[in-house]
Amino acid sequence: MNKxxxxxxxxxxxxxxxxxxxxxxxxxVGGAIGFIGQVVVAILTTSFSMEVKDAYVWLCISxxxxxxxxxxxxxxxxxxxxxxxxxxxxxxxxxxxxxxxALDYRKDGFITGLGANFFKLAGSVLLYGxxxxxxxxxxxxxxxx
Amino acid sequence: xxxxxxxxxSGVFCMIAQVILDNTKLxxxxxxxxxxxxxxxxAFFGIYDKLMEWGGAGATVLISNFGNMLxxxxxxxxxxxxxxxxxxxxxxxxxxxxxxxxxxxxxxxxFFKPKD
Numbered sequence: 001m002n003k004x005x006x007x008x009x010x011x012x013x014x015x016x017x018x019x020x021x022x023x024x025x026x027x028x029v030g031g032a033i034g035f036i037g038q039v040v041v042a043i044l045t046t047s048f049s050m051e052v053k054d055a056y057v058w059l060c061i062s063x064x065x066x067x068x069x070x071x072x073x074x075x076x077x078x079x080x081x082x083x084x085x086x087x088x089x090x091x092x093x094x095x096x097x098x099x100x101x102a103l104d105y106r107k108d109g110f111i112t113g114l115g116a117n118f119f120k121l122a123g124s125v126l127l128y129g130x131x132x133x134x135x136x137x138x139x140x141x142x143x144x145x
Numbered sequence: 146x147x148x149x150x151x152x153x154x155s156g157v158f159c160m161i162a163q164v165i166l167d168n169t170k171l172x173x174x175x176x177x178x179x180x181x182x183x184x185x186x187x188a189f190f191g192i193y194d195k196l197m198e199w200g201g202a203g204a205t206v207l208i209s210n211f212g213n214m215l216x217x218x219x220x221x222x223x224x225x226x227x228x229x230x231x232x233x234x235x236x237x238x239x240x241x242x243x244x245x246x247x248x249x250x251x252x253x254x255x256f257f258k259p260k261d
Contacts, residue, residue, distance in 0.1 A: 019167045023160050030159025031152040037202030038151035056205045061245040063206065068246070072253040074260035085163035088173045089180060090155065090206045091242065098246045102254035114254060122246075124178045129212050132182030134235055136189040136212075137219025141231070144220070 022084060029086025037063070060091055067092035068099040076100075097121035147201045154200030158207050177208050184212025214238040 037059050044055040067087075070076040076096050080087045087093060098118065105117035119126060162176050171179075184207070187193040193213040196204040204210060215235055222234015236243065 019164075022167055023163050026163035027156040027160040031156025031203075033206050034155025034200070034203035035148055035152040037155075037206040038148050041202045042148075056202070057241050059202060059205065060210075060242050064242065064245045065249050068249045068253055072257035077260075084173070085166055085176070086159045088177060089159045089162045089208055091208060091211070092206075093173070093177055094208060094211070094242075095246050095250070099250040099253055100259075102250045103257060103259040106254050106259075114251075118247075118250070121174065124174050125181050125208065125211070126243075128178040129181035129185070129215055130235060132185040133212055133215025134219055134231070136185040137216050137223075137235070138231060140189050140216060140220045141223045 025083055026086040026089075029083040030089060033063075033086070033090045033092065063091050064095040067095040071096050071099040072103060094122055094125060097125075150200045151203030154196060154203030155206055156203075158209065180207070180209045181212040184209030185216045186212070188213040188216035211239055211242065214242075 040059050040062070041052065041055045044050045044058060045052055050058070067076060070079075076087075076092075077100065080093070080096060088096070098121070101117050101120045101122070102114055105113040105120075107113060108117075158180070162180065165171060165176055166173065184193060187196070187209065193204065193209070193216075197213075204213075215238070218234045218236060218238040219231055220234075222230030222232075222237065224230070226233060
């Protein structure tokens, strides 16, 4: 049996239900994060008379703080492996990847460990995000500017 | 109802990401990078603005909003400073998120040890 045949067999026996369950869980968890975010924005704009634009920035920072703290306390890794896309697609995933890299590599020293590996996981988001943002931004200036 | 829209919007994005993850060999790193670039692309076509109007925070909690902010930074930088603004404006809007992630992660790494 070669590799391709084996892969076919494996995919035949992989339960479809698990994929459905994963998708529903990602929908619910991701949706809950969006909903809570909207509640936070509503509170900030009404009770603290903040501008919507600023409220979004505060929301982003508080999400980063909460998910980083939960990562440092050791809860977040388990949750991410269960909820997957529901937690790694929101900004929480970015914060989680930075914090977990910082925690894991600190033992190798502050420069060669923590410093060198700080953006190990989040680096691709930063790099390709900046490249894509620049590319589309230049296009936007050309076409809409 | 913006609360329901926020739930639906971020939920659907996460579900699409989960379906991609389960049916391809792509890792979460691939998918988050793709959605970031997708956010910049949607911003170029004027769709991300509409998503933010419709879904409010549902659109801003996603990593795609990072791409959207990078795009807006470039466009607004060009309006203010010309060609130099393309470079100096890129990170302006997303600066708060990146700085917060860096500072918070470093401070937490000083105080906590990894749980194997």
